[in-house]
Amino acid sequence: MSRQVVRSSKFRHVFGQPAKADQCYEDVRVSQTTWDSGFCAVNPKFMALICEASGGGAFLVLPLSKTGRVDKNVPLVCGHTAPVLDIAWCPHNDNVIASGSEDCTVMVWEIPDGGLTLPLREAIVTLEGHTKRVGIVAWHPTAQNVLLSAGCDNVILVWDVGTGAAVLTLGPDVHPDTIYSVDWSRDGALICTSCRDKRVRIIEPRKGTIVAExxxxxxGTRPVHAVFVSEGKILTTGFSRMSERQVALWDTKHLEEPLSLQELDTSSGVLLPFFDPDTNIVYLCGKGDSSIRYFEITSEAPFLHYLSMFSSKESQRGMGYMPKRGLEVNKCEIARFYKLHERKCEPIAMTVPRKSDLFQEDLYPPTAGPDPALTAEEWLGGRDAGPLLISLKDGYVPPKSRELRVNRGLDSARRRTPPEASGTPSSDTVSRLEEEMRSLQATVQELQKRLDRLEETTQAK
Structure with a gap:
């Protein structure tokens, strides 16, 4: 009698653990927009989610530690004039977040370290170039201040956020229909896109050329999502002709046949893939269902190995995915998701069961750190570089908040100052600073008056 050999893998017993009630974010009104983005973005400092808001589009940003019931008057990021469709934290600055909206703009915001105390209406940069709603925003993984946006005008724009200019355009000749997903390769040399015209394309964005498709x-006719996974491979999620959900792994050099194709179930929700290059695990989160499936990708056949599935009772409206540097390494946590319910956000930790409290080096190889490997100019000039890696052995300590350099206002005034006068600011700069100081003093005085009035009314009561 032949016995089935069980493949050995240290990730075979990974399990999902939902956070306790007091570690969730309660009473948040998650957006009702029907769009296939995750609606949630997280990093080691903040959790952001797109919420319902009257009179335009808004999203909520909270410090990670601010769990529990969220005040209904909590300040929002609310500069868009129409619903927000996608948000993404900058990988090189944990205080900077980009948002794409139905108002056809992309906005880049800077969040103060302790979170917002007043509604944030003024973006650092507003990027205007799309003629229809912007459904996808994605930061370059290794080049500083490079941001990609994809709109329903079938155009992909790559921006230099430092100058506020669109530096690359992939027009409707590349994508003749709605773009469903865009993903950068690990070194940012290529992008992988899926489109309503039923094609998946691998593109060199600086040349505007399609490398493979x-x-x-x-x-099936439902949306396909595609992401880069381990070297030279992409993973796609979609539907069969009989509307069964599928996951497939492809070699980018031989796209005729998949390396692996698996049918999963007959749910109708689009599967959002999240790939972890450190463990070679891909997580599939179904929008509108209640499961997270995970698979390990290996270099030998059958290449895509089903590990397990985390299920809960309530379906998810969206999902955020924590970068590796935000995880608790002393608890053998290898991934953490932020699941959006209708009225709450629930963290889910993916853990490898181990007894030892020591740092597990095999689970945590050096991972992508917060420092960019390239400037925007270097990348646009043709250079590529993988992420600068850091060790998580002693845990991750976030660096002090970094200022986002933008060439406008005071920065552009500095740039106009001749080099020999760089020691002393120009009269133009001084007058602008004085004007700003007067404006700030007036605001402070106005706030003080309001506080005094409030105190008087409470005392009178």
Missing amino acids: KDRPHE
């Missing part, structure tokens, strides 16, 4: 990776 696959027609109908999945036979």
Whole structure:
């Protein structure tokens, strides 16, 4: 009698653990917009989610530690004039977040370290160039201040956030229909896109050339999502002709046949893939269902190995994914998701069961740190570089908040100052600073008056 050999893997017993009630974010009104983004973005400092808001589009940003019931008057980021569709934290500055909206703009915001105390209406930069709603925003993984946006005008724009200019455009000749997903390769040399025209494309954005493309990776008509995974491979999620959900792994040099194609179930929610390059695990989160499936990718056949599934009772409206440097390494946590319910956000930790309290080096190889490997100019000039890696052995300590350098206002005044006068600011700069000081003093005085009035009314009561 032949016995089935069980493949050995240290990730075979990874399990999902939802946070206790007091570690969730309660009473948040998650956006009702029907759009296939995750609606949530997290980093080691903040949790952000797109919420319902009257009179335009808004999203909520909270310090990670501010769990529990969220005050209904909590200040929001509310500069967009129409619903927000996608948000993404900058990988090189934990205080900077980008948002794309139905108002056709992309905005970049700077969040103060302790979170917002007043509503934030003024973006650092507003990027205008799309003619229809912007559904996807994605930061370059290794080059500083490079941001990609994809709109329903079938155009992909790559921005230099430092100058506020669109430096690259991939027009409707590349994507003749709605773009469903965009993903950067690990070194940011290529992007992988999926489109309503049923094609997945691998593109060199600086040249505007299609390196490879696959027609109908999945036979169904529902949206396909595609991401880069381990070297030279992409993973796609989609639907069969019979509307069964599928996941497929492809070699980018031979896209004729998939390395692996698996059918999962008959749910209708689009599967959002999240890939962890440190462990080679891909997590599939179904939008509108209640499960997270995870698979390990290996270099030998059958390449894509099903590990397990985390299920809960309530379905998810969206999902955020924590970068590796934000995890608790002393608890053998290898991934953490932030699941959006209708009225709350629930962290879910993915853990490898181990007894030892010592640092597990095999689970935590050096991972992408917060420092950019390239400037925007170097990347646009043709250079590529993988992420600068850091060790998590002693835990991750976030660096002090960094200022986002933007060439406008005072910065552009500095740039206009001749080099020999760089020691002393120009009269133009001084007058602008004085004007700003007067404006700030007036605001402080106004706030003080309001406080005094409030105190008087409370005492009178």
